[in-house]
Structures are given as structure tokens and as C-alpha cells.
Amino acid sequence: xxxxxxxxVQGSRGPVTGFFxxxxxxxxxxxxxxGVLVPLGWSFWNTVRDRGATMDLSLLHERxxxxxxxxxxxxxxxTAYARARAIRGTPDIERKVARAxxxxxxIRPDLLEARAVADLEYECxxxxxxxxxxxxxxxxxxxxxxxxxxxxxxxxxxxKEALAASPDHPGAHLGLALAAYRSGDSRTAQAEFDAxxxxxxxxxxxxxxxxxxxxxxxxxxxxxxxxxxxxQTREDARAHHGLGIAFARQNxxxxxxxxxxxxxxxxxxxxxxxxxxxxxxxxxxxxxRAERAFRSALxxxxxxxxxxxxxxxxxxxxxxxxxxxxxxxxxxxGSREPAVxxxxxxxxxxxxxxxxxxxxxxxxxxxxxxVSSTMEQETAEAFRREVEAGLQRxxxxxxxxxx
Numbered sequence: 001x002x003x004x005x006x007x008x009v010q011g012s013r014g015p016v017t018g019f020f021x022x023x024x025x026x027x028x029x030x031x032x033x034x035g036v037l038v039p040l041g042w043s044f045w046n047t048v049r050d051r052g053a054t055m056d057l058s059l060l061h062e063r064x065x066x067x068x069x070x071x072x073x074x075x076x077x078x079t080a081y082a083r084a085r086a087i088r089g090t091p092d093i094e095r096k097v098a099r100a101x102x103x104x105x106x107i108r109p110d111l112l113e114a115r116a117v118a119d120l121e122y123e124c125x126x127x128x129x130x131x132x133x134x135x136x137x138x139x140x141x142x143x144x145x146x147x148x149x150x151x152x153x154x155x156x157x158x159x160k161e162a163l164a165a166s167p168d169h170p171g172a173h174l175g176l177a178l179a180a181y182r183s184g185d186s187r188t189a190q191a192e193f194d195a196x197x198x199x200x201x202x203x204x205x206x207x208x209x210x211x212x213x214x215x216x217x218x219x220x221x222x223x224x225x226x227x228x229x230x231x232q233t234r235e236d237a238r239a240h241h242g243l244g245i246a247f248a249r250q251n252x253x254x255x256x257x258x259x260x261x262x263x264x265x266x267x268x269x270x271x272x273x274x275x276x277x278x279x280x281x282x283x284x285x286x287x288x289r290a291e292r293a294f295r296s297a298l299x300x301x302x303x304x305x306x307x308x309x310x311x312x313x314x315x316x317x318x319x320x321x322x323x324x325x326x327x328x329x330x331x332x333x334g335s336r337e338p339a340v341x342x343x344x345x346x347x348x349x350x351x352x353x354x355x356x357x358x359x360x361x362x363x364x365x366x367x368x369x370x371v372s373s374t375m376e377q378e379t380a381e382a383f384r385r386e387v388e389a390g391l392q393r394x395x396x397x398x399x400x401x402x403x
Contacts, residue, residue, distance in 0.1 A: 074103035106171030136166035237267035
């Protein structure tokens with residue numbers, strides 16, 4: 001057999017060597033691709049995908065906030081915008097957060113605190129430079145700040161300017177309603193509360209305020225309706241207290257007591273509800289429970305009228321000595337209040353100290369002459385009957401005090 005030449009052998013190896021070289025290169029390329037480029041590409045894709053998801057979620061919260069603000073729910077809008085800002089803060093989101101906060105304070109001035117005033121003023125200046133639609137709301141916020149600082153004139157001016165720009169603005173009407181109510185202008189207060197409720201039918205403070213106005217005007221049925229609407233909106237101690245007063249005036253004693261108890265359960269610091277409950281229970285003869293209610297009130301606040309009410313309950317329980325101790329501070333301070341003097345007379349009479357009691361009955365009659373022009377006629381008449389009866393029992397001749 002003929003031996004292959006050297007050239008033939010080398011020639012036959014060339015193509016084989018080239019093939020395997022190309023295979024090796026491909027393997028290296030694939031290894032590099034799989035080990036470096038693919039992970040890099042996957043990481044980039046994940047980054048893009050996550051960033052897109054983040055933007056979608058932020059946009060979802062932002063649109064939710066927009067819808068809430070459009071529907072007149074700035075609290076929900078503020079919550080949604082805050083979530084959007086936490087994901088992706090932008091100048092537009094910051095502006096929307098500021099707008100929602102201003103809108104919320106405009107209809108909830110009870111949320112305004114002195115420490116937040118500077119921030120709100122800053123945000124309103126920023127909004128006014130960028131968002132002309134916020135002008136009326138920022139004027140309302142300015143009015144609330146003035147009211148917080150006891151500047152009623154400036155508050156009124158701000159509210160009226162807001163209404164000139166936006167005649168139906170609920171925050172401006174609310175500010176005017178609260179100002180009118182505080183000044184005793186019940187007719188204006190009612191009209192302004194009604195204006196708020198036309199825009200925000202479930203506005204809690206307006207429903208309660210309207211109930212208070214009706215109650216003060218003796219319109220008990222209307223007051224009950226307004227308080228009940230308020231409670232349907234949200235459980236609130238003030239609404240339950242007002243409803244209790246209204247029920248008491250309708251001689252619905254148990255219903256009234258239940259409402260005062262609900263008020264206290266919602267707000268253990270509800271001084272007025274403890275007092276009203278004590279008066280109701282005392283009138284019903286539930287003296288032990290009345291005593292507890294009055295003592296709870298006094299644990300929250302020292303009040304002369306509550307001390308007198310508690311002294312009356314103690315006297316009726318046969319504890320006249322305790323009653324005298326309770327009102328002693330008022331007497332030592334020289335009190336000439338008819339209620340204080342009359343209760344002292346009752347307690348002394350129960351202790352068998354008739355001469356001293358007669359002196360206090362006479363002093364009560366004299367005090368009535370001094371305050372007759374400022375005391376309600378029905379109350380003054382009840383006092384006079386008590387004095388006359390007391391004088392008769394203690395040997396004072398029974399002459400009715402002069403009017």
C-alpha cells in the first residue's frame with residue numbers, strides 16, 4: 001500500500017481542525033451568553049417589568065385619589081395620594097397631596113391644629129401659584145386659621161371671599177355656620193348648615209350643628225331627625241348627647257338615659273353627658289345612680305352647679321351632713337347663688353337646724369330678687385315655691401318672697 005505523503009496527511013487534518021475550532025468557539029460563545037448575557041438580559045427585563053408595575057400601581061393610587069376628590073371625599077383622596085407618593089414621588093403627586101389636605105381641612109376645621117398652621121399656609125401659597133382652582137379652598141383654610149386665632153372678622157372676610165369665587169363651597173358655608181352659631185345667630189347658622197348639607201349630605205358636624213340649632217329653638221322633632229342622621233353617618237358622642245337631651249324633652253326617660261350612656265361610652269370625658277344623666281336619674285328617683293353620675297362629672301371638672309346637684313341627691317338620701325360639706329366651699333366663698341343657698345337650707349332643715357335653715361331660706365328669697373331679671377321665669381317660680389314651703393316648715397311665717 002502506498003504510504004500517504006506528508007502533505008496529504010497535513011491536508012487531510014486542516015478541515016477537521018477547522019471544524020472543531022468552530023465548534024469550540026460556538027461552545028465558548030454559548031457559555032458566555034448563558035453565563036453572562038442571559039442573566040444580564042433577565043435582570044434588565046425584570047427591572048423594566050418591576051418599574052412598569054411600580055408605575056402602574058402608583059398611577060392606580062393616583063387615579064383613585066382623583067376620583068375621590070371629584071366625588072367630594074378629600075380624606076379618601078389624601079390616603080390614595082399618599083400611597084402614590086410613597087411609591088413614586090413626583091411634583092404632580094406632591095401638589096395633589098397638598099390640594100387634598102387643604103380640601104379636607106376646609107370641611108373638617110376640627111382637624112386644624114396650631115402646629116399644622118405653618119405647613120398649611122406654605123402649601124396654600126404653593127397651590128395658588130400653580131393651581132388656580134384651589135383659590136377658594138385656600139381662602140377657606142385661611143378663614144379657619146383666623147378663627148383658630150380668635151380673629152372672627154378676618155375669618156368672616158376670608159369665607160365671603162371664598163364664596164365670591166365659589167358660591168357653593170361647603171367649607172366656606174361651614175365656617176359661616178359655626179361663626180353664626182357661636183354668636184347666637186341661629187337663623188343664619190341653620191341656613192349655612194343647610195348649605196353645607198346640600199353639597200355634602202353626610203357632613204357630620206353640620207348634622208350635629210343643625211340638631212343643636214333645632215334643639216335651642218325648641219324644635220325637638222327636627223333635632224331628633226338631625227341627630228339620628230348624624231349617628232347613621234358615624235357614631236359620635238356629641239350626636240348621642242344631643243339626642244339624649246331631645247328625648248328627655250319628649251319625656252322619653254329610658255331612651256334619653258340610653259343615649260347619654262352611649263355618649264359616655266364613646267367619650268369617657270363627656271362631662272355634659274354625665275351631668276345630664278345625673279339630672280335625669282335624680283328626677284326619676286334613682287338616687288344611687290344619680291350620685292355616681294354626678295361624682296363622675298366632678299372627677300372631670302370642678303363645677304358649682306354639679307356640686308349643688310350632688311348635694312341635693314345626698315340630702316334626699318338622708319346624708320345632709322355630707323351635703324353641707326360639699327357646698328361648704330361655695331358658702332365660705334360668699335356665694336349668693338339661689339341654688340347654693342336653697343340647697344344649704346334644705347340640708348340644714350334635714351339636720352334639724354331649723355333656725356339656720358330659715359335664715360338660708362330667707363337669704364334665697366333675697367337672692368332671687370337680685371337675679372329675677374336674668375333667671376328664667378319658670379325656674380324662678382319653682383325657687384319661690386320652695387322658699388315659701390321651707391319658711392312655713394321652719395316657722396318663718398310662710399310669706400312668699402317678693403318678686
